Amino acid sequence: MERNENGLLGHNSDPNASFIEAEGSILSSDLFLDYVGEVILSHDSAGLSWKFVESLQNEEDKSSCLGMKFVPKNETEVKFSDIYAVDLIGWGPVHASAGKFNFGQSSEPEMYRFAVHVVLKSKNNPSLWIPSVYTFGHKNLEICKTWVTQINSYLDAVAKRPKSLMVFVHPKSGKGQGHNIWEAVAPLFSQAKVKTKVIVTERAGQARDVLTSITNKELSSFDGVVAVGGDGFFNEILNGLLLSRHKAPYPPTPGDSKHPIESECNVSIHSAERTVAEPRNSNEDQSPLLLDSEHIVPQSPNSEQEPSYGFPNKLFRFGIIPAGSTDAIVICTTGARDPVTSALHIVLGKKVGLDIAQVVRWKKTRDSNVEPCLRYAASFAGYGFYGDVITESEKYRWMGPKRYDYAGTKVFLQHRSYEAEVNYLVAESEKEKSVSPETDAEGGGGGGRKLWRLRKKSDRVSCRANCTVCNDTVTGAPNLQGLKWLKSKGRFLSIGAAVISCRNEKAPDGLVADAHLCDGFLHLILIKDCPHPLYLWHLIQLARSGGTPLDFNFVEHHKTRAFTFKSLGKEGVWNVDGELFIAHELSAQVFRGLVSLFATGPEA
Numbered sequence: 001m002e003r004n005e006n007g008l009l010g011h012n013s014d015p016n017a018s019f020i021e022a023e024g025s026i027l028s029s030d031l032f033l034d035y036v037g038e039v040i041l042s043h044d045s046a047g048l049s050w051k052f053v054e055s056l057q058n059e060e061d062k063s064s065c066l067g068m069k070f071v072p073k074n075e076t077e078v079k080f081s082d083i084y085a086v087d088l089i090g091w092g093p094v095h096a097s098a099g100k101f102n103f104g105q106s107s108e109p110e111m112y113r114f115a116v117h118v119v120l121k122s123k124n125n126p127s128l129w130i131p132s133v134y135t136f137g138h139k140n141l142e143i144c145k146t147w148v149t150q151i152n153s154y155l156d157a158v159a160k161r162p163k164s165l166m167v168f169v170h171p172k173s174g175k176g177q178g179h180n181i182w183e184a185v186a187p188l189f190s191q192a193k194v195k196t197k198v199i200v201t202e203r204a205g206q207a208r209d210v211l212t213s214i215t216n217k218e219l220s221s222f223d224g225v226v227a228v229g230g231d232g233f234f235n236e237i238l239n240g241l242l243l244s245r246h247k248a249p250y251p252p253t254p255g256d257s258k259h260p261i262e263s264e265c266n267v268s269i270h271s272a273e274r275t276v277a278e279p280r281n282s283n284e285d286q287s288p289l290l291l292d293s294e295h296i297v298p299q300s301p302n303s304e305q306e307p308s309y310g311f312p313n314k315l316f317r318f319g320i321i322p323a324g325s326t327d328a329i330v331i332c333t334t335g336a337r338d339p340v341t342s343a344l345h346i347v348l349g350k351k352v353g354l355d356i357a358q359v360v361r362w363k364k365t366r367d368s369n370v371e372p373c374l375r376y377a378a379s380f381a382g383y384g385f386y387g388d389v390i391t392e393s394e395k396y397r398w399m400g401p402k403r404y405d406y407a408g409t410k411v412f413l414q415h416r417s418y419e420a421e422v423n424y425l426v427a428e429s430e431k432e433k434s435v436s437p438e439t440d441a442e443g444g445g446g447g448g449r450k451l452w453r454l455r456k457k458s459d460r461v462s463c464r465a466n467c468t469v470c471n472d473t474v475t476g477a478p479n480l481q482g483l484k485w486l487k488s489k490g491r492f493l494s495i496g497a498a499v500i501s502c503r504n505e506k507a508p509d510g511l512v513a514d515a516h517l518c519d520g521f522l523h524l525i526l527i528k529d530c531p532h533p534l535y536l537w538h539l540i541q542l543a544r545s546g547g548t549p550l551d552f553n554f555v556e557h558h559k560t561r562a563f564t565f566k567s568l569g570k571e572g573v574w575n576v577d578g579e580l581f582i583a584h585e586l587s588a589q590v591f592r593g594l595v596s597l598f599a600t601g602p603e604a
């Protein structure tokens with residue numbers, strides 16, 4: 001080992017050498033790492049790594065020219081994919097490892113420094129990301145500059161990182177902290193050199209109007225749109241972009257005579273019977289969706305092919321920085337409800353595909369004419385209990401997020417049920433599981449036969465980062481052949497269609513624990529009228545981690561790609577992503593991976 005005139009250790013005999021050609025790496029040099037000591041820093045195409053100089057020296061040669069000593073540490077590294085910024089921070093002190101400083105020096109040594117900003121994962125919760133910084137120092141400014149240039153060139157080459165974003169801030173979201181939350185995370189964007197055009201909304205509907213009216217050319221100067229707010233605000237932004245740009249045929253209408261229902265089930269209180277007709281000729285096109293199946297997201301949801309709805313570029317993504325009352329979409333897509341974690345997902349350019357439900361209202365009230373009205377939903381659409389809670393909670397907006405607890409309790413005590421008819425498409429693979437009678441071995445509420453449970457708990461695969469279910473590539477038009485229509489008709493306490501699990505702080509496993517972000521399925525949850533205590537038991541199971549809210553004989557759970565709904569009474573109030581949607585008749589279908597989010601899915 002040789003030392004150059006700057007006191008650097010090296011494998012190179014040239015005393016002026018700034019960098020050392022190290023085996024297996026492009027660049028290597030001897031630097032000081034703040035609060036650690038002298039290291040040999042190298043990089044390769046994957047990232048930076050450093051070795052502590054002490055481990056390279058003889059036992060007796062334990063001090064550097066600057067008199068810094070340090071405790072031996074293991075070799076360590078950081079991947080470029082975890083670095084979100086690097087910058088030169090000029091001349092200043094570099095600290096030794098804690099408690100090990102100042103061997104003959106009155107003050108900390110000063111030198112030029114550069115900071116490498118990285119993301120670390122919390123040890124207790126790997127979904128929680130924490131910004132951290134490694135500060136390296138050297139007496140030679142050129143060496144620091146070269147490292148900064150080199151690291152920046154790697155970061156620039158990562159095409160997935162956004163350079164310019166449109167940010168909508170809902171200042172009154174949740175507890176009214178939307179603006180403060182944005183102010184807290186905005187420095188991460190400037191550090192990462194991501195330009196932001198920030199619009200703080202002054203009224204509901206403003207973000208949707210901006211996005212509806214913006215030209216595609218203007219939109220294409222951005223790599224994505226970020227919502228600082230709750231699920232309802234994200235829904236507004238999603239609709240602002242999709243309503244004018246997503247060209248696709250509507251989902252099937254209720255009672256569409258071209259697409260007859262194959263079987264019928266009249267659900268009465270505490271009893272459910274069902275028959276399933278044999279499939280027709282499998283070559284026969286029975287699904288309305290098949291008519292235009294080429295429009296239905298033909299490519300792999302997480303692939304980087306151009307999406308079919310003509311967004312400005314193939315990497316255009318949505319971001320959400322949670323500031324709302326529930327923030328279920330953020331929790332499902334990042335695993336945490338943390339604005340900093342979400343901001344780091346965005347600046348690092350993470351990408352996950354997200355299924356989107358297209359909901360079409362055919363009739364607003366029983367007596368109105370058929371007038372299609374379109375909405376997109378990213379998390380959930382619900383009727384009955386869910387519609388009532390959203391209606392009731394609007395009266396208590398001044399309470400903030402607590403209004404949902406109050407309204408929920410009030411609606412629960414009313415215990416209203418609604419007569420309705422639901423038709424849904426069942427995947428061939430799910431149909432058998434869906435209709436095989438099972439004995440209620442787990443005693444889940446009533447002791448009767450279980451008709452509706454889709455899968456055993458042990459078969460369920462939770463959606464996680466790099467989820468194999470969501471990454472399963474589907475090329476070409478989805479094969480909808482073999483899907484059959486089934487019907488449920490009767491009195492329901494609620495009808496819900498979950499696009500994703502809808503995990504939130506009140507329901508830690510969500511409405512459907514095994515729902516996926518990007519598998520192309522809706523989870524239809526039909527809660528038939530039942531005695532009040534049993535419904536309470538179901539709600540308690542929902543609120544429990546590891547609970548079994550679907551294991552009741554008054555709960556039907558169907559995985560479906562499309563369903564239709566018709567109120568048989570006067571009512572028709574839906575809750576779509578937390579927003580009120582009046583609909584007496586509607587239908588919905590899911591588009592697999594229709595949009596992408598700046599997120600990874602929850603870490604295991």
Ligand SMILES: Nc1ncnc2c1ncn2[C@@H]1O[C@H](COP(=O)(O)OP(=O)(O)OP(=O)(O)O)[C@@H](O)[C@H]1O
Pocket residue numbers: 170171172173174175201202203204205228229230231232233234236323324325326327577578579
């Ligand atoms: N400046 C504003 N003033 C009032 N409402 C707004 C404003 N900006 C957006 N909104 C609307 O407020 C609604 C709720 O927003 P958001 O989701 O952020 O809040 P929230 O507290 O989580 O409410 P929710 O639980 O209803 O989703 C959205 O429909 C959004 O369109």
